[in-house]
Amino acid sequence: MFRLLVMRGFALLLLAAPAAGAVEEALPNESAAHLSTLGRKPDWSELDKYQATITHDEFVQLFRQIYATRGCNPDLIKVELDVARILTAAETQNYFVLHFAKGEADRRPVPRWWAVxxxxxxxxxxxxxxxxxxxxxxxxxxxxxxxxxxxxxxxxxxxxxxxxxxxxxxxxxxxxxxxxxxxxxxxxxxxxxxxxxxxxxxxxxxxxxxxxxxxxxxxxxxxxxxxxxxxxxxxxxxxxxxxxxxxxxxxxxxxxxxxxxxxxxxxxxxxxxxxxxxxxxx
Ligand SMILES: [Zn+2]
Structure with a gap:
């Protein structure tokens, strides 16, 4: 359940990413374990554009109040002062490392196509x-x-x-x-x-x-x-x-x-x- 919540949270992040490719044409030919139904293996490098776009405090607040309101297995996402380490494959020590912005002034703009x-x-x-x-x-x-x-x-x-x-x-x-x-x-x-x-x-x-x-x-x-x-x-x-x-x-x-x-x-x-x-x- 926790894993599902976490994957959903990141699926939302991926949905919000600017154009990374064309409309997907191919049907996944198997129902991969640990992914939501018809989900594809994430390309973690797509999250690189979010480096230093979010502060530690904002990440923690969004995580607790929106994406994983029932908590999260700490083995999957480790939140440290400067970075969040996100496990990318079960039974490995492979992490995607998201670096936080040091403060509001250092925050890089979030890349997006929509206008506020x-x-x-x-x-x-x-x-x-x-x-x-x-x-x-x-x-x-x-x-x-x-x-x-x-x-x-x-x-x-x-x-x-x-x-x-x-x-x-x-x-x-x-x-x-x-x-x-x-x-x-x-x-x-x-x-x-x-x-x-x-x-x-x-x-x-x-x-x-x-x-x-x-x-x-x-x-x-x-x-x-x-x-x-x-x-x-x-x-x-x-x-x-x-x-x-x-x-x-x-x-x-x-x-x-x-x-x-x-x-x-x-x-x-x-x-x-x-x-x-x-x-x-x-
Ligand atoms: Zn309806």
């Missing part, structure tokens, strides 16, 4: 309060023919079904011209009721099997009997669908945002379109 509001020249504002800003709208989920698979679909009686992926796309389309009229440049991460990832559930057959094996499910059933099947999570079909519409899709969107769009702000749009049992007492 105060950094925009005032003249630009004459074209509208959001002039100079690039906003990416991410309509959550997929909708359309994928809505039932991704379990963001429900219907009450004979009414048309509620499909979260369609609702978020509709909101994004309404928002786009409004934000543009305030001067912003606006990109949609998803333009239609289709996935952004080029992969489909069938691409994740083997990884689904490996994941189930790792959690102790040996002879996993191939298929499940609809969304109410209490043992669906132990089937290959459910796992490979989840790998498609959640893990692969979200990773792809992050990659498109970080490497292709590079906006100043990302708005992720969501509703909670799940069945709620008794509609009179939701």
């Amino acid at each position: 509001p105060g950094a925009l020249p005032n003249e630009a504002r004459t074209a509208g309060p959001l002039a100079g800003f690039h906003i990416a709208l991410d309509p959550g989920h997929l909708g359309g023919t994928w809505a039932q698979m991704e379990e963001r679909w429900f219907r009450i009686g004979d009414a048309p079904p509620v499909e979260e992926g369609n609702m978020t796309l509709q909101v994004a389309r309404l928002l786009k011209p409004r934000l543009q009229s305030l001067g912003a440049k606006v990109s949609l991460v998803r333009e239609k009721a289709e996935p952004v990832t080029p992969y489909r559930p069938s691409d994740f057959e083997e990884i689904a099997r490996q994941l189930l094996l790792r959690t102790g499910v040996k002879d996993a059933r191939e298929n499940f009997d609809g969304p109410a099947d209490p043992e669906k999570e132990q089937t290959i079909a459910w796992q490979r669908e989840l790998l498609f519409y959640r893990n692969s899709e979200i990773r792809r969107r992050a990659s498109v945002i970080n490497h292709r769009l590079q906006p100043d702000l990302v708005l992720c749009l969501h509703f909670n379109a799940e069945p709620w049992g008794d509609p009179h007492h939701p």
Whole structure:
């Protein structure tokens, strides 16, 4: 659990890194132990650009209050006065060493592509309060023919079904011209009721099997009997669908945002379109 938290924290840092490469094209062919699902081995050298950008006190505060609120195994990250030593491979003594800035005055600027509001020249504002800003709208989920698979679909009686992926796309389309009229440049991460990832559930057959094996499910059933099947999570079909519409899709969107769009702000749009049992007492 601690390891997972730490990896998540650093995954966030990596997501925030400026363009390091193109949108990832290749599918990882195995579910690597100790990495989050569909994660790739980190290239620790990518963190070198953060040398001396953070003070000891700020690192400790962010670490305790945001990235590892439940603590961290001290064998994984050792925080000293001048440096943090981060173990890069289990059962080794290999560390990535992050040097802290000695103080506020010595802090190097954090490399980033997005602008904070105060950094925009005032003249630009004459074209509208959001002039100079690039906003990416991410309509959550997929909708359309994928809505039932991704379990963001429900219907009450004979009414048309509620499909979260369609609702978020509709909101994004309404928002786009409004934000543009305030001067912003606006990109949609998803333009239609289709996935952004080029992969489909069938691409994740083997990884689904490996994941189930790792959690102790040996002879996993191939298929499940609809969304109410209490043992669906132990089937290959459910796992490979989840790998498609959640893990692969979200990773792809992050990659498109970080490497292709590079906006100043990302708005992720969501509703909670799940069945709620008794509609009179939701
Ligand atoms: Zn949602």
